[in-house]
Amino acid sequence: MNISLLYCFDLFGTAIFAISGVLLAGRLKMDPFGVIVLASVTAIGGGSIRDMMLGATPVFWIVDNNxxxxxxxxxxxxxxxxxxxxQLPWYILPVCDAIGLAVFVGIGVEKTMRLQDSMMIAVIMGVLTGCGGGIIRDILAREIPMVLRSEIYAIACIAGGIVHTTSLYFGISSQSSFLLGVVTTLSIRLAAIRWHLSLPTLHLKG
Structure with a gap:
């Protein structure tokens, strides 16, 4: 994918995830510092962990303060x-989160594929990029991370990452593969929100 277009997608995803963090902070009645912290970890937390694991240091937001x-x-x-x-409609927060999730998974896969050629690692890093910040956000907000609950969240990331990497494998252009992966992740996540789809949960007797 064209680097400048990928950069625009990255900044867009950063803004969307930041909104998600701000809305959750507002719901929890946090002060301005809490708002900024929650927005920041949501927006750049997953990507920071990804870069450190891939050895792409300094991490992206230190290199580029934008x-x-x-x-x-x-x-x-x-x-x-x-x-x-x-007073916002109930779906605003999850829909914002779904958009940011889909974009970040695509960013994670795309960046990983530029640094190495393992499709499996690219999918894992895509999931980490999409879910990592949200996990940190939910922990700070004293909530069970969405990815660990029955909601279809990580599964959407995995599906989008697989579509993205498989498209690249079959010779589809980087830009088209990116968009296919993003649309896949977003469609599954929005469908789960719209129809309240979830995975079965584990119940142990004892």
Whole structure:
């Protein structure tokens, strides 16, 4: 994929995940510092872990401070536009999260494939990029991470990553493969939100 287009997608995903963090912080009545922290870990947490695991250091937001500016400006804009987050429709937070999730999985797969050629590792890093920040966000908010609950979340990431890497394997262009993966992840996640789809949970007797 064209590097500049990938960069735009990355900044877009950063803003979307930051919004997700701000909305959750607002629901939990956090102060401005808490809002920024929750937005930041949501937006760059997964990518930071990915870069450290791949040895792509310094991590992306240290090399390029635009990510931090996007987070800060997104926090400011969201706080100004959303005065009473509790009155927002229930689906706003999960839909924002789904969009950011799909974009970040694609970013994670694309960046990993540029650094090495293992499809399996690319899928894993895509899932980590998409879910890592949300896991940190939910832990800080004292909630069970969405990826560990019965919701179809990580499965959507895995499916999108597989479609992305498989498309590349069969010679489909990087840009088209990226979009196919993003659409796959987003479609599955939105379907799960719309129809309340979930995975079976483990119940142990004793």
């Amino acid at each position: 990510y931090l500016w996007v987070i800060f400006l997104t926090c400011l804009a969201t706080l100004l536009l959303v005065k009473q987050p509790k």
